[in-house]
Amino acid sequence: MTCAAKTDGRCTQTPQAFVWSGKPLGQARSAPASFYTSQEVFQAEVNQIHLKHWIFIGRTDQVAEPNSYLAVDTVGGPVLLTRDQNGELHAFANYCRHRGAQLVEGCGRRQRLVCPYHAWGFGLDGRLLRAPGMEDVPGFDLDKESLIPIRMAEWAGNVFVNYDDSAPDLMTHLGGFPALFASHKVEDMRWVFGVEIPAACNWKMLLENAMETYHTGIVHARTVGAQTSMTFDGEENWAAIQVQSTMTTAVLDKSAPAPFPQIASLDEQAKKGTYFTLLHPTTQFVFAQDCMWWLAVRPVAPDRSVLSVGGCFPKDYVALPNFQELAQPYFTRWESVAKEDVGILERQQKGVSSVLFKPGLLSSRDDVVHTMGEWIRQRIGTAIYNDPF
Ligand code: FES
Ligand SMILES: [Fe+2]
Structure with missing residues (x-):
């Protein structure tokens, strides 16, 4: 997969397998205010996008051991990822089958998951093992009260529901998405970092922002600084840009060599920079020359979201005795740059809530903002917008 039509280092080609019906860049404006502020639009997105597409919830190595679990909130409610005592992976709705209390929070290892309300106990395979006080209920059957499973799938250690x-x-x-990043060998990476950042902005702002480098020299003037990128031909469900830098963009100090070497298996294109991707609808994976990190966005309300940032390194790096010390600059970069983005996006949310708001012209560097808007528009229709794009 290559960049087919470049202008000043950027592609202008509409992603393949993508039916474009909006105005072309140069004439297109940003979306109307209701795209970011309307409860009706938000509910349409939940029903027609979020509850119908794959939601990234974490890594298999976050539940590496038998009897381990990880609780993750999603737009469809709390979810529980477990590895049972036989090593099998499961995903369940994270609530108790008695009267619905959230079963577990955080992560850990336990022989059984005991509800903090009335102490029903579940195995990590979802089976109800004990329900104290239910002996006198006629017909009560432990086998009929297992946790509710959710459809789950994995790619390269990344788990989706x-x-x-x-x-x-x-x-x-995913289509051709895994092939573009195959040389990073994400399946051999280990999760080492995670932080959740509340964001008083619409979920789409976080993803749009993550896919353009127009803002980086301004918003991130004191951190990552100005960047240039090229856009790859994506496919219907994903887009990718590559920030051109032979040094990893995952650390801020460019005056010294990066703490970790390049991943030995990288192909020639991967050596040239860091891929920032949008996997519709709510996940960004970033593939640098020495690590992978992600932004996973959870929509909460039209003007509220939660941004989860996570990071992985090749397992050989993680095994180094001074790994934590070497990795600290990466952790600092991931969190500080994400917070800079959230800061400007909360201002954007305030701005678009003006009753006088009129959409502005998009720049040529807003190309993925443009295609992302179209992807959503095609799934929820335009009838509910106040104004056409
Ligand atoms: S709600 Fe869990 S045991 Fe009652
Ligand atoms: Fe940014």
């Missing part, structure tokens, strides 16, 4: 049993499978959704 889908609330729609009829949605295309994960690998169909």
Whole structure:
């Protein structure tokens, strides 16, 4: 997969397999205010996008050991990823089958998950093992009260859930996405970092922002600084840009060699920079020359989201005795740059809530903002917008 039509280092070609029906860049404006502020639009997105597509919830190595679990909130409610005592992975709705209390928080290892309300106990395979005080209920059957499973799939150690049993499978959704990043060998990486950042802005702002480098020299003037990028021909369900830098963009100090070497298996294109991707609808994976990190966005309300930032390194790096010390600059970069973005996006949310708001012209560097808007518009329709794009 290559960049086919470049202008000043950027592609201008519409992603393949993408039916464009909006105005072309140069004439296109940003979306109307209702795209970011309307409860009706938000609810349409939940019903027609979020509950029908794959939601990234974490890494298999976050539940590496038998009897381990990880609780993750999603737009469809709390979710529980477990590895049972036989090593099998499961995903469940994270609530107790008695009267619905959230079963677990955080992560850990336990022989059984005991509800903090009335102490029903579940195995990590989801089976109800004990329900004290239920002996006198006629017909009560432990076997009928297991945790509710959610459709789950994995690619290269990345775990996704889908609330729609009829949605295309994960690998169909990904299409050619894994091939572009195959040389990073993400399946051999280990999760080492995670932080959740509340953001008083619409979920789409976080993803749009993550896919353009127009803002980086301004918003990140004191951190990553100005960047240039090229856009790859994506496919229907994903887009990718590559920030051109032979040094990893995952550390801020460019005056010294990066703490970790390049991943030995990188292909020639991967050596040239850091891929920033948008995997519709709510996940950004970033593939640098020495690590992978992600932004996973959870929509909460039209003007509220949660940004989860996570990071992985090749397992050989993680095994180094001074790994934590070497990795600290990466952790600092991931969190500080994400917070700079959230800061400007909260201002953007305030701005678009003006009753006088009129969409502005998009720049040529807003190309993925443009295609992302179209992807959403095609799934929820335009009838509910106040203004056409
Ligand atoms: S809600 Fe869990 S045991 Fe009652
Ligand atoms: Fe940014």
